[in-house]
Amino acid sequence: MSESKTMFGTEELGRLRKVLLHNPIESLSAVSEENYKYHLFNFVPNVDQYLREHEQYAQMLREHGVEVLLVRDYARQTKDLLARLPNLPYLHDTAVITSKGAILSEMCPGTRAGEELVVKEVLTNIGIPIFHEFKTQEQFEGCLILSPSTLMIVNTERSSPNTIEGFFSKALTIFAEVIYIEAPQARRYMHADMIFNRISEDLALYFPPAFLHAYLINRQTRKEINFKTYLVGKSIELIPISDEEQRNWGCSFVPLEPKKLIHYDLALTIKTKKLLKERGVQIHEFHPAALLAGGGSLRCLTLRLWRTTF
Numbered sequence: 001m002s003e004s005k006t007m008f009g010t011e012e013l014g015r016l017r018k019v020l021l022h023n024p025i026e027s028l029s030a031v032s033e034e035n036y037k038y039h040l041f042n043f044v045p046n047v048d049q050y051l052r053e054h055e056q057y058a059q060m061l062r063e064h065g066v067e068v069l070l071v072r073d074y075a076r077q078t079k080d081l082l083a084r085l086p087n088l089p090y091l092h093d094t095a096v097i098t099s100k101g102a103i104l105s106e107m108c109p110g111t112r113a114g115e116e117l118v119v120k121e122v123l124t125n126i127g128i129p130i131f132h133e134f135k136t137q138e139q140f141e142g143c144l145i146l147s148p149s150t151l152m153i154v155n156t157e158r159s160s161p162n163t164i165e166g167f168f169s170k171a172l173t174i175f176a177e178v179i180y181i182e183a184p185q186a187r188r189y190m191h192a193d194m195i196f197n198r199i200s201e202d203l204a205l206y207f208p209p210a211f212l213h214a215y216l217i218n219r220q221t222r223k224e225i226n227f228k229t230y231l232v233g234k235s236i237e238l239i240p241i242s243d244e245e246q247r248n249w250g251c252s253f254v255p256l257e258p259k260k261l262i263h264y265d266l267a268l269t270i271k272t273k274k275l276l277k278e279r280g281v282q283i284h285e286f287h288p289a290a291l292l293a294g295g296g297s298l299r300c301l302t303l304r305l306w307r308t309t310f
């Protein structure tokens, strides 16, 4: 395989090398007292402060050796769309990058519709092919790669079960198995990273009440499983987080490398931080204020393009 072919893909749980971010200079001031709910914000952001915090986060990634690409440097034909997409910074929801190319989301109707057009152009200009894109009437806002062999898809309020069903066979051309989770349809569980995330090969955080049903799907069979038992059988320890931690994006962190994360300082309680420290986990904390307006975590702000084994 040539070097350029290996410069994207996030299946490996090793080091985070390259990400895509978007600082929403053109769109954020459009979010007002009248429309912030329509725009899926929790409150009206302080624009200057939001952009400052976003830059601090980008700088933190660079200091940890991560290459940071910006949407504005790669969007050409779609540049005009940047002014009307205030949620474009939450790039994590718009695509998942495999070593075969991007699984491009189909954002729900409303304020986020159209983000995928920008992301498609940007990824193409970066040199990342599109492995799969959905039809315009479908709904799919991301999934989680657990390992080179396992993809996890959660049915949330931002996806349609039919869309997910139609994607299984394509997903199974890359992954040996798909874990499909039915979660409660509520904003607090809007995307998969709100209920589960892996810290290393053998450790993960999760919010048990969100796992209503879990299914294991491979090319031959489909069966209901107990999510925890299945992962414990693969020697993965699952640490449950509390209701409050889940609401504070407890599972939604950015793994820099196994057992080394960037996370909001307010996401986890002292008790969980202690459990993680005892297992050798290092957390680099970031304090958000204006960033909280958008209702997303640092992970949501980060489209991970490339991770390597080491």
Ligand SMILES: NC(=O)NCCC[C@H](N)C(=O)O
Binding pocket: 039, 040, 041, 087, 090, 092, 093, 112, 190, 191, 193, 194, 294, 295, 296, 297, 300
């Ligand atoms: N993965 C995530 O949970 N993303 C956060 C997205 C926040 C955005 N304002 C939204 O509601 O879609």
